[in-house]
C-alpha cells in the first residue's frame with residue numbers, strides 16, 4: 001500500500017466552554033466537509049488513559065483461548081478476534097449504561113481483577129457525547145438544540161470499543177503500510193476517539209484522498225456517524241475512515257466511544273433541517289436498528305466496478321449471459337476471453353485456478369508473488385490471470401478456490417538437529433502450511449496443518465460464502481475422517497464419518513463445490529458426496545448419480561451453476577448435464593453429442 005503523506009489540520013474546540021458564533025460556524029463547516037474535528041479540555045485525566053491502557057494491554061496479552069471465551073461464539077460476544085479481513089486488529093466492547101457491570105461480566109469470564117476505570121471512562125464519554133451533540137445541533141440552527149436535544153437524544157446509549165492493533169512483521173520498508181482497520185463509517189450519532197502516539201487514523205476526503213489524522217496530545221478526535229448523518233438529512237457528513245499501520249515497534253491502542261440512538265427509535269430528519277419540500281429528504285423515516293439496510297440500499301446506487309470482482313464471481317456473471325452475448329464479449333480482452341471460456345463449464349469452484357484439471361491450459365496462471373523471507377504474499381501487479389507470481393508453482397500448491405478466496409498448501413523441509421556425538425545423519429521433517437488468500441484485499445492467513453495426525457499432504461477444500469459469514473472453514477479429507485479448521489474459533493476439529501466400503505475405495509475427484517453450507521465431491525463409485533455440519537458433528541450423505549448416467553474413463557465432474565448443483569458426464573457419445581434438486585433428486589438439463597462439443601471448445605479457444 002503506498003504511503004500517504006498528507007495530514008489534515010482539524011479545527012479544535014474547547015468543549016468546556018459554550019461555543020462562540022464563529023466557533024459554531026467553523027464546527028458546522030468541519031462537520032459538513034470532513035465529519036471530523038477535535039475537542040480539548042474534555043476532562044479525561046491522562047492518568048485514566050494510562051490505567052485503561054495497562055488494563056487493556058493485560059487483557060489482549062491473554063492467550064487466545066481465554067479471549068475466545070468472550071468471542072463471537074460465546075454468550076457475551078464482547079471480544080472480536082483477529083480474522084482474515086483484519087488480521088492485525090482485535091477489540092473488546094464495554095457497554096453502557098452500566099459500564100462497570102459490562103466490564104465486570106467480561107472480566108468474570110476471564111477470572112480477572114475487578115476494575116472501575118471503565119465506569120469512569122464510560123460515564124465521562126456519555127456526558128461528553130451529549131455536550132458535543134448539543135453544540136453540533138446548535139451549529140445547525142439556533143433553536144434546534146433547545147427543541148431536539150431532549151426529545152430526540154435523551155435515550156441515546158453508548159459503548160466503548162477498545163482497539164488493539166498488532167504490529168505486522170511483514171512491513172519491511174519505511175514507506176510501506178498495511179490496513180489495520182479497513183475503510184468504514186461508524187454506526188453512531190457521534191464517535192469519540194482516543195488514539196495513542198503511534199497514529200494511523202485516516203479520513204477519506206470528498207475527492208477520495210486519504211488524509212492522516214495525527215495524534216495530538218490532550219485532544220480527542222470526534223467524528224459524525226451514520227445515525228446523525230441520516231438525522232441531519234445528510235448535512236453532517238459521516239466520513240469513511242480507516243487505520244493504517246506503518247512500521248510499529250509496539251501495539252497500537254485506541255478507544256472509540258460510540259454514542260447511538262436506541263435501536264427502536266424512528267429516525268426522521270426534522271423539517272427545519274430538511275428545508276422546504278419533502279422530496280429533499282434523502283432518507284424516508286426508518287428505525288435506527290435498520291441503519292445498515294438503509295446504507296445498503298443507498299450503496300447499491302454506487303456500483304462496484306466489474307473489474308474489482310474476484311475472478312470466480314466474474315465467471316458467475318458471464319455464465320448468466322446467453323451464448324451469443326458471451327461470444328461477442330470474448331472480443332473485449334484476452335482475460336475476458338479466458339474467463340468466458342471458463343464460464344462455459346458447469347463448474348466454477350476452483351476451476352479457474354486449477355488448470356491441472358483441464359487438458360488445455362486456461363490462461364497464463366503460474367505464480368503468485370511470495371516473499372519467503374517475510375512470509376508475505378505480495379501482489380506486484382493486480383491479481384490477474386497472467387500477472388500472478390508466487391515463488392512456488394500455483395498448479396501444484398493451489399488446492400481450491402471458493403467465492404473469491406484461494407486455498408494454497410505449501411510444504412518445506414526443516415532439519416531436526418541431532419546430538420553432536422551422534423552418528424545419525426540429520427533427519428528432515430516436512431512442514432505443511434495452508435494459506436488462505438484473499439487476492440482482492442491482498443490479505444492472507446497462515447494456518448498450520450493439524451498436529452494430531454501424521455497424514456502428510458491431503459486434498460483440502462474451502463467452505464466460504466461472504467453472504468453467509470465472514471468466516472471460512474478448511475475441510476481436509478482423510479479416510480473416514482474430516483479435519484475441519486474454522487477461522488472463527490481458529491482451531492482444527494476432527495470428525496469421524498461413515499462411508500460405504502465401495503465409496504471409500506473408489507477414486508474421488510480432487511475438486512469440491514461449496515453450496516449452502518455443504519461441500520460436494522464426486523466419487524468414481526458413482527456417488528456425489530455431500531458433507532455438512534450437523535451440529536455437533538459433520539456427516540456425509542452419499543447421493544447416487546442419476547440412474548441413466550455413466551462415468552466412462554472418469555470423464556465426469558460436478559459443479560454449480562445458476563444456483564444449483566450440476567453433474568456432467570461424457571460417455572463418449574453424449575455430454576449430459578443433470579441438476580440436483582433437494583426434493584426431487586436429479587433432472588436431466590441437457591444433452592449434446594460429444595463430437596459437437598469438441599468443435600465448440602475449439603471454437604471457444606480461438
Ligand SMILES: O=C(O)CCC(=O)C(=O)O
Nearest residue numbers: 163193195201243254256
Ligand atoms: O483506532 C482508531 O484510531 C479508530 C478506530 C475506529 O475508527 C473505530 O473503532 O470505529
Ligand SMILES: [Fe+2]
Nearest residue numbers: 184185186241
Ligand atoms: Fe470508526
